Ligand SMILES: CC(=O)N[C@H]1[C@@H](OP(=O)(O)OP(=O)(O)OC[C@H]2O[C@@H](n3ccc(=O)[nH]c3=O)[C@H](O)[C@@H]2O)O[C@H](CO)[C@@H](O)[C@@H]1O
């Protein structure tokens with residue numbers, strides 16, 4: 121199993137480019153199932169989750185071409201099966217995103233129930249409730265969701281919890297339904313907005329994305345389209361924190377500062393000097409120790425849960441005491457135990473972590489438990505004294521393209537090794 125060996129070596133500095141957003145590319149690739157014509161997606165990040173989605177689409181009978189690096193053309197005309205098997209779904213929760221498109225466009229779907237992962241139970245009851253409200257017949261059997269519908273019917277659906285993939289699944293289902301669907305208390309995440317833009321390019325009629333009410337007027341069919349995936353705000357935020365935690369100066373290009381308002385506010389509170397332009401963000405810590413900042417995760421536009429672990433790592437070396445409250449997932453503090461191995465002082469009480477900043481962390485062998493937990497460990501290792509070994513970094517490859525290349529370009533000493541150490 122691959123490991124990272126990271127030697128903390130002072131301030132990082134330099135310029136790197138953001139990749140396309142994983143959490144936008146995944147639903148957009150699944151949206152290809154809504155049409156018999158090709159969907160050409162550009163700025164697709166090179167990630168494990170993208171490979172898994174590709175395998176999922178291929179085994180359903182879609183064709184997937186790669187006309188250039190970071191581009192995929194998917195055509196679902198030749199689809200032969202509406203099954204998303206356990207072997208693929210268990211490696212990627214986002215596979216649930218084929219459910220809405222398959223029922224809407226093909227009248228049936230058989231999707232393995234996505235399991236819980238290390239960050240919480242993550243049920244899909246709201247996805248199913250919405251599809252049922254649109255007239256789908258749903259059965260759970262043998263670990264699978266079986267959904268059937270002749271043609272879905274528009275409905276008014278009120279989410280009692282804000283759900284990102286739930287909103288995406290039902291938005292995709294609604295574009296081919298008969299009549300109007302209204303999604304209330306919808307997720308406002310930029311990735312939902314990006315999916316809506318892609319659907320519109322394919323001929324869908326919808327409005328309100330980016331607000332809590334999304335209205336969709338169903339159409340009979342969608343057509344070919346080209347869509348560029350928006351930049352990854354979580355990847356961008358992670359590298360900005362790599363600059364901050366090492367007291368360095370890092371510039372991220374091909375990104376969009378308007379996607380990261382809540383994170384940039386926290387970086388400023390931590391004492392970072394920020395410069396932004398239409399497509400870049402630069403963080404400059406001016407060699408100073410960061411200040412501790414309180415975090416309270418919230419659905420967009422609040423502070424993203426997918427940046428909580430990385431921010432906790434920053435707090436571990438900041439001046440002062442901070443309170444980190446996780447309100448989205450009930451078990452998203454696995455990184456705290458590993459950060460403690462590096463000498464961090466963290467006290468967990470329910471969904472709250474109280475972090476007392478230390479001037480320095482010390483290297484130790486540690487283990488990645490999920491995607492963003494891994495990112496926080498990499499950040500902490502960059503700021504620790506000595507050589508840190510991080511095991512199970514396959515989690516990281518799910519969501520960060522060429523992480524060691526990008527960090528090395530900023531001056532980090534990071535190596536991927538594949539042997540027992
Ligand atoms: C592929 C993708 O885009 N993943 C993101 C997506 O995950 P995902 O879409 O799975 O997360 P949700 O927004 O659905 O989850 C939010 C909360 O709602 C709960 N819930 C969700 C659905 C449901 O049917 N019932 C229910 O109770 C979840 O358990 C969780 O407590 O949004 C999360 C929250 O921003 C991010 O951390 C993930 O990176």
Ligand SMILES: C=C(OP(=O)(O)O)C(=O)O
Pocket residue numbers: 143212213214237426491492519
């Ligand atoms: C939790 C994440 O992804 P997923 O929903 O695919 O598990 C993430 O991107 O941080």
